[in-house]
Amino acid sequence: MPLLYLAAFGIYLYDFIKSRRRLHNSKRLILFLTLILHCFYLLIRTFAFDHPPITNVFEIFTVLAFGIGFSYFVLELATDIRGTGPFIIIISFIFQLISSIFIKDLIEVKDVLRSNLLGVHVLHALIGYAGITISGVYGFLYLMLYKEIKSNKFGLIFERLPNLEILEKLSFYSAVIGFLSLSIAIIIGVIWLPQAFPDFSYLDPKLVASSLIWIMYGVGIFAKLTKKWVGKKVVMFSIFGFIIAIISTILTNFLASSFHSFY
């Protein structure tokens, strides 16, 4: 799978640099085939190990890689904005690479992880994190283009990326989708987790970190909607949120001990 994502990233990057018209459709086809194969991979894992691949962090990484790639594919089809592909697909590639290196073939999973509510909780958390990631990437692209225009350097970024207003919108809407999904994930978690885990604690580091991220995005979205924040400020906030989300995920998953860790 990482090789397929690498190939898709390669062709998108090549087209970004060279802008070959004949590649416009073939690169989309390669991404589509990658996503189809990834979908098969996830289904095969589900049937082979008798559980959906959401029971540990490295399984989640592969689903996240798929989610980000798929979201971008839908976005590209819907908006026909093609210049941002390599910057999103590289994230899918990194997540899939991490997953492929560390993933283990778990057949035995805890009973608590076989619950349907867990599925809904994890699914929404995944969409939430995919939204935050895509928002962060578009925010980063906004900043690159912003800097290029401000410094009168009109290179590849200037030529290939869509305009600042579109990048800002893409970043904001992705953040809104991410925020709403995270809200659902948190609500389900708060209702269901105390029943499922006897050692549940509201002070659990993962829970605290997720809540903080949720509050942060909530404040940012509110500020944007009330027009208190615009342009660069909103985008900086989105990038900052993404970095915090990644750092907190790493810290809470690998360093802190929690009832929320299963690997």
Next chain:
Amino acid sequence: MNIIAVSINHKTAPVELREALHLDSKEIKELLDDSRKDILSEGFVLSTCNRTEIYGFPKSPEVNYIHLEKVLLEKKNVNGIKDEHFHKYFSCSALNHIFKVAAGIDSQLIGDNQIFGQVKEAFQLAEERGAAGFMLKRVFDAAIKVGKRAKSETEISEGAITVSYAAVQLIEKIFSNLNKKSALVIGMGETGLIAAKHLKDKNIGKLTVTNRTYEKAEKAAEELHAQILPFTQFKESLHEFDIIISATSAAEFIITKDEIKKMMKKRNYAATVLMDIAVPRDIDPSAGDIDNVFYNDIDSLNIIVEQNLKKRKEELPKVQNIILEEMINFFSWYNSLEIAPTIKSLRDYFEEIRADEVQKMINKFEPGDREKIDMVTKKIINKLLHHPTVELRKSAEMGTNSPESAAKIAIVRDLFGIDKTNTDKNEE
């Protein structure tokens, strides 16, 4: 092919002469009518601000470039015109030239889009006057094909190559929907007016103009369907605009950084584009340091223009390849229009059908009659083809590949599918 052409353009003559020789459509029609009396059998005239060109098929071998120059100068009596101000083309070079013109690579601004439409109009005008016959229509079709291919297969027309258009290109890199934006253009001189027109062409939501001389602003506003702001009051309204283009001839800054700061505060720091296309500059460039303010002056816009021009020049070989391909196609078709091979192909075609049919039926005749059948059918074919053959030979006497003979040959080849039959055979 005996097409001839003369051209006076930006490479051969100064602007005063080009302007003096410019023909409007009425004059073009008259010139076409005059030239067809005794010089050209078919012809067309292309006249733009940068070029005046006459193309045509001479009525007789004696007609040459001098006659074309003469007919033009009779229409436009211009002093100072010399023979060296004209480029002259014949046959292959004439075709190559019109292809280059249609593709926009002979224009002053390489890849110019406008010229393609002007070439089309020139042909249409010739058609209206009955000056575009069979050959010229083929030349026209080929030129149009070259123009379309150059546009769709290369990036020869991509990117802005004028400062005012580069300003619009840059604005489009900041805002997605110009019809929801408002713009103020300060200074209604030539540059400001062109920039305002570009914004109007891009469907800007609200266009406002201001000028030190109110009457000038009024005139421009009427032309552009824009609103007017008195020059003494525009600073109080700066915050209402997403785009501010300044092109006055003021000697000092007319908008300071502090004024922009205040404006941004009132706008709640929503993105604002400041395009300073005046020389000397109108807006303090340090305003560009403020967040969400995009300040560009003529130097930065020139960077875009230079980059785009460089890219267009890099596309030239691709366009030249297209021209070469289409010239090969055109001359392949044209060479098939020779009389002798056409008569031979026509006879071969009939003979083949005759022989096939005789062969199919031959067993139904007595052995003694078979030779007679062969002879009779050959006679029928000869009689059927006698008149067309004589007519084709007669048109050949009018000159090698004259438009009339070419038309007749093309019709014969087309009606009997001679080229198609040969191609099919080759494919088999």
